[in-house]
Amino acid sequence: MIHERRKPICATCQHRVRSILRDVDEYALQHLDSTKACYTYKKGQVILSEGIPPSGLYCLHTGKVKIYKTGDEGREKIVRLARNGDVIGYRALLMGVPSPVSAAALEESLVCCIPQDTFFKLLRANGSLSMRIIELLSAELGNAEEQIVHIAQRPVRERLAEALLLLKETYGTEDGDSSALSVRLSREELAGIVGTAIETLVRTLADFKKERLISTEKRKIRILDLSRLAKVGNIQD
């Protein structure tokens, strides 16, 4: 099911500049490379399950991953999107508790898994790593609080516009078509980001199409009018 494949080298990893591991020293990087394992996950495969302790620190090298929680009725609420260089499962690992969230690949993804021991050794040896983790947690908490306010107070229409801009921001656009989002989501996943029912999402997408804000073609979404979409989404910057 999950195959170990080509193993990227942390020392030369281009995504490390964005990572919490960005200022780990040479020596530790070697230890990291020698103890880590790397896997490819196919689209849809689950990397981490809510309620289960993660087996290590997952580091996304290539691909796109959704972080989500499952509600009472089994509906998924996506709480975060991970991209190259992002770590997954670090919270549960640090606290020694079951993971509060699930993670699954949105497309084929290459993920490095750093053993718990290595991670904790790193944490002890590298003084700034804990500060990097604090920064990451702070940023994620900030985003989460923002999301709370928006879900509580903004209508679906605004939240969808916001979500589309987030997707562009996070995963960028296709090579050769700067208006087409590079990520392909099912309607259900998109609804899971916005926090609404599938049907409501579909209708609101249809509205946006009528208003020439976007166009869709299967799962490919093009943003036709960025500034007007930003206005709909109440985006300030």
Next chain:
Amino acid sequence: MIHERRKPICATCQHRVRSILRDVDEYALQHLDSTKACYTYKKGQVILSEGIPPSGLYCLHTGKVKIYKTGDEGREKIVRLARNGDVIGYRALLMGVPSPVSAAALEESLVCCIPQDTFFKLLRANGSLSMRIIELLSAELGNAEEQIVHIAQRPVRERLAEALLLLKETYGTEDGDSSALSVRLSREELAGIVGTAIETLVRTLADFKKERLISTEKRKIRILDLSRLAKVGNIQD
């Protein structure tokens, strides 16, 4: 407006066991006491404002404080409730950025303010403090994610039941009346916790009263049937 008053001593503070400062050493505690300032805030007074850098690390000694964000239309969404021993403003202080949230006293509160310098000195000198902060951030992020899913997927009725139980859990009950919540909130504040309109909150409270789940008397709320309320709120533990 804000008066400096009696100054509690960290070394003997009974709330320190719950605090991120719980394992700061004797010497550092003395430095803390000698540099900190303490203020009393009256009910409603703002301790910290969204968008403004905090002037220090606030440590709630006595009282009750709401942490909230203000939405587009000016409506407040309460994202967290602080009680004795909780710290406020630590995120913005650590990151050196404006506060992402506001904080205001729900009742007269005694708050110690630790200067930024002292806090960072503490952080450098005390190895475990950063881990305490990571624990705190993790817990708060977990709560925030939980809240996201609930606001997105649960009806007001369930969220209100949950909120009432949270209030009991957080602030406890009155001396001599273990069913009466010790915290007194306006309807607007309660609505701000649940994430709904005031009128909807009032109606749902009225429903609960009819069902003999609670009783209200001005702002005093009594929980009459804890287990049934927990059932309404979908609480598992």
Next chain:
DNA sequence: CGAGCGATTGAAAAGACTCAACCACCGTGG
């Protein structure tokens, strides 16, 4: 006493959800 604020209630409207049907596409197996 009157102004003003917070709480409550009613009525109407809007927003979002659910249910159901239908379509389009795709791959499979007869």
Next chain:
DNA sequence: CCACGGTGGTTGAGTCTTTTCAATCGCTCG
């Protein structure tokens, strides 16, 4: 090859929840 079934997407209709607007009420404070 084509019929078939399954999945994901779309649309319509009706309903339910929640919000909004408006009016009223009670209380407190100057």
